[in-house]
Amino acid sequence: MVDSHFAPNCPYHQGGDERKSACPPEAAPGTIVVEKLGLARQILRSDRVKQAGFRAELLERFGRREHAPVLYQGGEAHQKQRRAIARFFAPKIVSGHYRALMERLSDRLIERLRKTRRAQLDLMSLDIAVAVAAEIVGLTESSLPRMARRLNRFFTANAQVQTPRAVLTAFVLAQWRLLQFYLWDVRPAIGARRRRPREDVISHLIARGRSHREILTECLTYGAAGMVTTREFIVMAAWHLFERDALTARFLADGETERIAILEEILRLEPVVGALYRRAEHDLALEDAGETIHIPAGSLLALDVRHANADSAAGEYPHQLDPDRMRSQLHLSGSLISFGDGPHRCPGASVALQEAAIFLERLFRVPGIKLETAPALAWNPTIAGYELRGAIVTAG
Numbered sequence: 522m523v524d525s526h527f528a529p530n531c532p533y534h535q536g537g538d539e540r541k542s543a544c545p546p547e548a549a550p551g552t553i554v555v556e557k558l559g560l561a562r563q564i565l566r567s568d569r570v571k572q573a574g575f576r577a578e579l580l581e582r583f584g585r586r587e588h589a590p591v592l593y594q595g596g597e598a599h600q601k602q603r604r605a606i607a608r609f610f611a612p613k614i615v616s617g618h619y620r621a622l623m624e625r626l627s628d629r630l631i632e633r634l635r636k637t638r639r640a641q642l643d644l645m646s647l648d649i650a651v652a653v654a655a656e657i658v659g660l661t662e663s664s665l666p667r668m669a670r671r672l673n674r675f676f677t678a679n680a681q682v683q684t685p686r687a688v689l690t691a692f693v694l695a696q697w698r699l700l701q702f703y704l705w706d707v708r709p710a711i712g713a714r715r716r717r718p719r720e721d722v723i724s725h726l727i728a729r730g731r732s733h734r735e736i737l738t739e740c741l742t743y744g745a746a747g748m749v750t751t752r753e754f755i756v757m758a759a760w761h762l763f764e765r766d767a768l769t770a771r772f773l774a775d776g777e778t779e780r781i782a783i784l785e786e787i788l789r790l791e792p793v794v795g796a797l798y799r800r801a802e803h804d805l806a807l808e809d810a811g812e813t814i815h816i817p818a819g820s821l822l823a824l825d826v827r828h829a830n831a832d833s834a835a836g837e838y839p840h841q842l843d844p845d846r847m848r849s850q851l852h853l854s855g856s857l858i859s860f861g862d863g864p865h866r867c868p869g870a871s872v873a874l875q876e877a878a879i880f881l882e883r884l885f886r887v888p889g890i891k892l893e894t895a896p897a898l899a900w901n902p903t904i905a906g907y908e909l910r911g912a913i914v915t916a917g
């Protein structure tokens with residue numbers, strides 16, 4: 522289907538290609554673009570590269586790497602931090618504590634939709650994604666809807682701006698919004714946890730002696746890595762399901778394992794984070810079809826998640842949505858590298874998938890549910906990620 526939101530000359534949106542996010546912005550000049558799944562996985566698993574995405578190299582100039590948020594750390598400090606936060610993402614905790622929260626929140630949002638019969642889907646998905654991640658992080662001392670709006674405005678303020686004046690205005694605005702997020706959300710959460718520590722990321726960071734500024738940066742990382750991603754993915758998954766009655770019937774009829782397999786296939790096809798960046802700290806020797814590829818130290822590597830996920834490992838017609846395709850590839854995750862791979866692989870993957878499954882099941886059970894207005898698609902160039910806005914759903 523050709524959609525007016527896409528670039529007019531996009532070669533992909535013609536026949537056979539079911540992706541809605543097929544034409545992302547190109548990688549920055551000077552990067553080595555890696556498109557093959559096997560190569561991308563070797564790089565993500567290598568201990569000879571460091572994080573270079575999410576403005577990591579800018580952040581490095583301003584702080585100590587070992588006190589940076591988990592996404593930006595490397596080596597032993599990173600492993601230690603991952604081991605420490607693993608307990609917040611353990612399957613028992615996710616299925617016990619967070620699952621009940623996801624169900625409660627979804628019920629509340631769907632109840633409201635049934636009453637008003639009309640809602641903006643990307644605002645519903647923002648509310649649920651923010652609430653779940655906030656619980657894991659420990660941002661629970663302020664109003665959730667207000668925090669969701671604050672974070673939404675903060676991340677929107679960082680969107681594409683071109684002229685120097687616009688860059689300056691956006692910078693000042695972003696600093697102002699950051700201050701508001703700190704004063705309203707982060708500082709009260711730190712205060713409450715100093716008095717009574719809990720089982721969450723902020724309590725853990727306080728115990729490690731991290732400063733307010735470091736905790737604020739970690740909260741923002743979770744805001745981008747956990748909230749923004751899940752929010753976009755829920756809308757993308759709903760958009761595909763609204764267009765496929767048979768798939769939606771299957772989504773509702775089957776159990777949660779099947780629902781998650783469908784969601785993973787949608788995420789394989791439509792990765793929210795379309796580009797992962799790494800800087801080679803040492804020379805690399807990568808294996809590809811019996812050949813060795815040498816990458817010199819210092820190279821900036823852009824891993825193209827969309828291309829890698831359409832590799833031959835995905836089977837025939839990789840640009841089509843087919844939830845059964847990965848069944849024979851039991852050693853690979855259904856979403857391939859949409860949650861990354863190696864030491865930085867997303868710790869929140871099962872949280873995001875469960876959350877999406879729970880919310881979307883309830884949404885599609887609403888009698889007469891329809892997508893009245895499809896979302897408009899824009900791009901976040903930092904991660905080659907899509908942003909879906911203005912999706913309106915109506916109930917019968």
Ligand code: HEM
Pocket residue numbers: 572574591592593603653654657743746747748750751754793794797798858859860861862864865866867868869870872873
């Ligand atoms: C559909 C939703 C999500 C997607 C597509 C996603 C994707 C990713 C990807 C690709 C990475 C790896 C980045 C890299 O290697 O450079 C990552 C890391 C991370 N994600 Fe997620 N994520 C999602 C949801 C979540 C949630 C719900 C949370 C937590 C509440 C979360 C927390 C994190 C954290 C803390 C990291 C950094 C891990 C590290 O560097 O060791 N993510 N995510």
